[in-house]
Amino acid sequence: MTIRIYGMHVDIMVMGMEHSVRLLKLETVTPDTRRLVLEKPPGYHYETGAAAEIAIDRPEWREECRPFNFTSLEEDDELEFIVKIYPAHEGVTRQLAELKPDAKLLLTEPFGTIRYRGEGYFIAGGTGITPFIAIFRRLSRDGNIGGNTLLYSVRTEDDIILRAELDRMLGENVIYNLSHEPNRKYKSGLIDPRYLRHHAPDTSRHFYVCGPEDMVRDIRDMLQYLGVAPDSIVVEE
Numbered sequence: 489m490t491i492r493i494y495g496m497h498v499d500i501m502v503m504g505m506e507h508s509v510r511l512l513k514l515e516t517v518t519p520d521t522r523r524l525v526l527e528k529p530p531g532y533h534y535e536t537g538a539a540a541e542i543a544i545d546r547p548e549w550r551e552e553c554r555p556f557n558f559t560s561l562e563e564d565d566e567l568e569f570i571v572k573i574y575p576a577h578e579g580v581t582r583q584l585a586e587l588k589p590d591a592k593l594l595l596t597e598p599f600g601t602i603r604y605r606g607e608g609y610f611i612a613g614g615t616g617i618t619p620f621i622a623i624f625r626r627l628s629r630d631g632n633i634g635g636n637t638l639l640y641s642v643r644t645e646d647d648i649i650l651r652a653e654l655d656r657m658l659g660e661n662v663i664y665n666l667s668h669e670p671n672r673k674y675k676s677g678l679i680d681p682r683y684l685r686h687h688a689p690d691t692s693r694h695f696y697v698c699g700p701e702d703m704v705r706d707i708r709d710m711l712q713y714l715g716v717a718p719d720s721i722v723v724e725e
Contacts, residue, residue: 507532508545509567511591514584517570518647521615522585524556526567526593534562534598536626537619539724542569544583545592552580553596557618561626567595570649572615600724602698608720609688610638611679611707613699617649619724620698628657638662639687641679641699644669663687679703681710691715696722 513525524542534540541553560568573585602619604627610620617640627633638658642648644666654662665675665683675683684707688695695716697707704723711721 507595509593509595511587511589511593512566513589514587517649520573520575520647521649522571522573524569524571524584526569526595528565528567529595532567534558535601536561536604536622537602538598539600539619540598541596542584543594544580544587545594549580549583550594553594554580555600557622558598559618559621559625561622561629570615570618570621602696602722602724604696605694605722607634607636608694608696608722610636610696611641611684611688611699612638612697613641613703614643614647615649616699616703617654618698620696621650621653623696624654624657633657636661637688639665639679639684641665641667641703643667645671645674679707679710681714684710684714692720694720694722698724 507529509526509529511524512527513523515523517523537557539555539557541555543550543553556569556571558567559570560566571581571584573581575582575585602623604623612620620638624633624636627636636658638654638661640648640654640662642664648664663675665677665679667676667678670676677683691714695711697704708721708723712718
């Protein structure tokens with residue numbers, strides 16, 4: 489079986505590390521994302537910001553695993569993931585979107601974590617928001633949301649995931665950026681050094697980055713160009 493993290497392929501042994509779980513709920517979040525709620529295996533533990541691979545428990549799909557970040561917290565009774573669907577592709581996410589409650593899925597042990605190191609700027613693209621949702625839920629639940637700032641880039645307004653919850657948790661410290669839709673309510677265009685200099689001016693803080701592989705690489709380069717220390721940039725581990 490192969491773990492895929494932002495375009496990289498890392499072979500790992502997962503024999504004896506898979507759990508058979510039921511799909512409890514499948515709900516629409518945005519036009520191309522779905523909320524999957526799964527039953528939680530007994531004794532299953534994971535860190536805030538972690539991911540796991542999911543496969544559909546059918547003979548033709550069991551080897552087609554895909555990684556998704558938990559948006560639930562470890563103490564929750566159920567597991568939650570927000571998954572981007574590609575309906576034009578005859579792939580796993582399209583199959584996931586067509587499942588009914590009680591469908592059987594395979595779940596690996598958790599891996600990879602974007603660890604919270606302290607207050608800073610969170611820069612997310614698309615479904616790269618998912619580990620940050622878990623982190624913000626953890627901080628909000630503990631009363632420690634502090635002065636963290638979220639810079640969240642999506643294609644259009646309709647693509648903003650859990651906007652009401654993000655607004656509630658972060659208030660004025662969330663800035664939405666639309667890359668493919670002019671809109672007076674939001675910033676528009678691609679994130680560039682000028683954008684970062686304006687909205688994330690304190691280069692001494694932590695910078696958390698998650699999104700498509702190219703975006704993570706480009707923003708990492710921009711941040712270092714702006715003077716952010718490499719060890720202050722936090723990405724998937």
